[in-house]
Amino acid sequence: MDPTFELVEAIRATDEALYLLDQRQLPDTVDYLSCTTGQDVIQAIQVLAVRGAPAIGIAGAYGLWLESRRLRDTPNFHDELKKSAEQIQSARPTAVNLSWAVRYALSHVQGLGVDDTIKTLKQIADQLLAEDVALNRQIGDWGLSLFDGKVSLLTHCNTGSLATGGYGTALGVIRSLFREHRLREVFVDETRPLLQGARLTAWELSQEKIPARLITDSMAGSVMAQHLVDGVIVGADRIALNGDTANKIGTYSVAVLAHYHQIPFYVAAPLSTFDANALSGADIPIEMRNPDEIRKLRGVNIAPEEIESYNPAFDITPGRLITAFITEKGVIRPPFDKTIRDMVGGNVP
Numbered sequence: 365m366d367p368t369f370e371l372v373e374a375i376r377a378t379d380e381a382l383y384l385l386d387q388r389q390l391p392d393t394v395d396y397l398s399c400t401t402g403q404d405v406i407q408a409i410q411v412l413a414v415r416g417a418p419a420i421g422i423a424g425a426y427g428l429w430l431e432s433r434r435l436r437d438t439p440n441f442h443d444e445l446k447k448s449a450e451q452i453q454s455a456r457p458t459a460v461n462l463s464w465a466v467r468y469a470l471s472h473v474q475g476l477g478v479d480d481t482i483k484t485l486k487q488i489a490d491q492l493l494a495e496d497v498a499l500n501r502q503i504g505d506w507g508l509s510l511f512d513g514k515v516s517l518l519t520h521c522n523t524g525s526l527a528t529g530g531y532g533t534a535l536g537v538i539r540s541l542f543r544e545h546r547l548r549e550v551f552v553d554e555t556r557p558l559l560q561g562a563r564l565t566a567w568e569l570s571q572e573k574i575p576a577r578l579i580t581d582s583m584a585g586s587v588m589a590q591h592l593v594d595g596v597i598v599g600a601d602r603i604a605l606n607g608d609t610a611n612k613i614g615t616y617s618v619a620v621l622a623h624y625h626q627i628p629f630y631v632a633a634p635l636s637t638f639d640a641n642a643l644s645g646a647d648i649p650i651e652m653r654n655p656d657e658i659r660k661l662r663g664v665n666i667a668p669e670e671i672e673s674y675n676p677a678f679d680i681t682p683g684r685l686i687t688a689f690i691t692e693k694g695v696i697r698p699p700f701d702k703t704i705r706d707m708v709g710g711n712v713p
Contacts, residue, residue, distance in 0.1 A: 374419050374526045375426070375493060377486075382426040384414045387526055391567040402431035402448050409455040409462070412558065416527020417601045417637055418500075421461030422492050425469045427452045429485035432478075441478050446470065457649040458610050458678050460602040460639045465492055496529030499634050500536040502692040507537030507597070507632060508544060510688065510695065515541065515594040518551040518584060521612035522564035523599035523632065533632040534597040535568065537690060542574050549575040551587050555612060556580075557658045557675065581614050588625040596622045597690075600633040607683020607700030608645030613676055619685040628687040635691050638708045645680035653677050 376383045382399040388411065389395050397413055399405050405427030408414050414423050431448035438444050449470050453463040469488045473481040517538060521527075524535035531539060541547040550569060555561035562578055569576040579587060587593055596618055602610040609615075609631055622629040642648050655673040659665060667673075689696040689704070696703050 373530065374414065374416075375422055375529065377426055377489065377493075379486075382423070382430060384408050384423060385526065386413045387415060387564060388413055390526075390563050399427070400430060401434050402427040402452055405430065406452055406455045415560070416522065417459040417461040417599070418496050418528040418533070418634060419526070420456060420459050421465035421636065422489065422496060422529055424452050424455070424462045425465040425485070425489040425492050428466055428469050429482065429489050432473075432482045432485050436478055436482065441481075442474075445473075445481070456651060458601050458651045460642075461634075461636050464636050468492075493529045496634070497531055499692040500528055500531035500533060501540075503533055503632050503634065503690055504531065504536040504540030506692070506695055507630070507690045508540050508546070510628070510630065510690070511541065511546065511595065514546055514548045516548040516551070516592060517541075518553065518587060518593045518596045518618070519565065520553040520561065520581075520596075520598045520615050520618050521555045522560040522568070524565060524568040526564050526568060527599065532568075533599045533634070533690075534630075535565065535599075537597055537630075537632050538569075538574065539572070542572075547574070549577060551584075551593055552576050552578045553581050553584060553614065553618065554578060555614060560612065581617070584618050585621045585625075588621055588627055593627065595628045595630060597630045597632055600631050600637050601678055602642065602648050603631070603633060603638045603689070603704070604642035604644050604647060604683075605638070605640065605701070605704050606644045607686055607689070607698070607704060608642075608648070609681045609683070609686060610645065610648045610650065610678045611681065613679050616679040616681045616685075619681045623685050629681075629685060630688055630690055631681075631686055632690040635693060635708050638704060640708070645682065648680060650679075651677040 374385045383396040386395045435444050449466050453466050524532035552565050553561045600609045600611050653675045658673040659667045683700045696707050
């Protein structure tokens with residue numbers, strides 16, 4: 365039987381199961397999926413019931429714990445667990461947090477017995493969840509230093525409690541500004557084709573009575589031209605060492621518009637989102653998704669069924685369009701080829 369939650373959280377675990385808020389149902393319904401195996405977690409990640417790079421990473425760590433429970437009596441336990449880890453890591457290829465979290469958890473159980481492995485994997489997943497909330501608050505506090513007086517900001521996709529362990533990255537900075545009475549309002553891109561801005565960010569902001577206005581993606585340039593925003597702040601799914609950043613499709617367009625209108629463009633992300641193996645955006649894999657996500661809206665055709673579509677889940681924003689990165693350890697400014705390496709160093713897998 366599903367537990368009753370007093371607060372809406374994207375991720376919650378008991379001793380037997382992982383509960384994931386089914387974000388496909390928002391904003392209409394708050395419903396949790398019960399996951400008892402790694403395959404349940406993989407399915408939830410692939411259908412976007414759970415999404416957002418930090419949240420996916422945490423869910424992946426819990427998925428590995430669930431697999432260790434399932435494999436308890438299996439011969440060659442650790443070999444089978446490694447196979448499960450590979451399957452979980454491949455659930456979504458672009459968000460580096462997923463592979464980072466699974467590898468991190470796996471590295472801490474080498475040589476342990478079965479029972480100790482199960483116990484340790486649960487502890488690590490719980491730790492990652494708690495630490496992510498703390499990291500997000502630190503990101504929010506560092507973000508305060510970038511803005512003077514009251515500001516209006518534009519954001520794309522969802523980077524709040526739903527996309528993380530709690531509080532949020534880019535939305536965490538917005539929350540911190542609101543807490544300090546330094547936020548005028550937020551312009552929220554709807555974020556086609558799956559409307560994470562309209563369904564999720566707008567919902568989160570409404571829950572906390574943070575002043576916001578929803579716009580279509582195609583209105584961002586007009587909003588900037590009218591001087592309605594002082595800056596743009598977004599999250600990230602993977603950041604290369606030269607600053608090239610993979611984020612939800614449409615982010616690149618917003619960055620180009622911000623550059624043209626001379627508006628600062630900030631990326632808020634934990635250090636685990638930086639990929640030491642990616643020298644540039646060319647090294648970041650881009651996930652291609654089902655064409656029906658463009659042709660249909662909640663199951664209803666909005667385009668001819670026979671029309672082909674191009675549906676990448678993410679795009680790459682070149683580092684030269686990014687004003688700064690906001691991390692839990694501080695603000696990273698250009699030249700990114702040097703400053704990213706100096707900041708993340710050994711913190712990146």
